[in-house]
Amino acid sequence: TGNGIKVSKDKGKTWKDFGTKDLEKDENGNASINWVEIYEDRIYIATSFGAYESSLEKAKWEKIFESAKSDSFNINSIFIDNDKKYLCSNDGLWICEGGNCTRSNKGIKPNIESGNYEALFVLKNEEDLYLSTSNGIYKFNLQIDLGKT
Numbered sequence: 001t002g003n004g005i006k007v008s009k010d011k012g013k014t015w016k017d018f019g020t021k022d023l024e025k026d027e028n029g030n031a032s033i034n035w036v037e038i039y040e041d042r043i044y045i046a047t048s049f050g051a052y053e054s055s056l057e058k059a060k061w062e063k064i065f066e067s068a069k070s071d072s073f074n075i076n077s078i079f080i081d082n083d084k085k086y087l088c089s090n091d092g093l094w095i096c097e098g099g100n101c102t103r104s105n106k107g108i109k110p111n112i113e114s115g116n117y118e119a120l121f122v123l124k125n126e127e128d129l130y131l132s133t134s135n136g137i138y139k140f141n142l143q144i145d146l147g148k149t
Contacts (some may be wrong), residue, residue: 003030005045005059008138024049046075049071051087065101077121077147086129092117093131108143109135 004020023031026048035046043055044064048071051065057062065075065087079086085096092105105117111134118134131138 002032005033005036005043009087018043019054019061021060022061023047023052034075035077037078037080042080044078044080044085046078046087048074051075051078051085065096076119079122079124081124086122086124088119088122088131090114090116090118093119093122107140108133108138 004023005018006015007018008015020031024047025031032048033045034048037044037046038056041056043056044051045061050063052061053064054061064085074090076088076089076090083097085097085101087094087101092103092108094101095104096102108117108119108131110116111118119131120134121132122142123130128141129140129142131140
């Protein structure tokens, strides 16, 4: 939502807050959630103030990413694949593994107006990574284009 995470355990009849108090908020007290990804027993969220993860059982949010080269900490989406986290930000594509995050904007054109590498969404299909940006859609081979990581 525009103000935190809600969870339903009765197929959407009722909704309860899922740890919104622990998330960073804007000046109006809102925690804007841009994307939710569930992988195995973990939930990952992309927010206006970075990316977080928690157990699905009980909300205990841990920030997994907040640094960027631009002034914005906005994370547009997140995709989890085994031990890798792919984060789309207004500063490009970040690949996080084992606590290290590396920006990977090779071959991506910056936004004409802002000059930032605005990555919006990322999906993986076998060894190909599809990246939607403010300037189009890119396809990368993980073994060739982004290196064997």
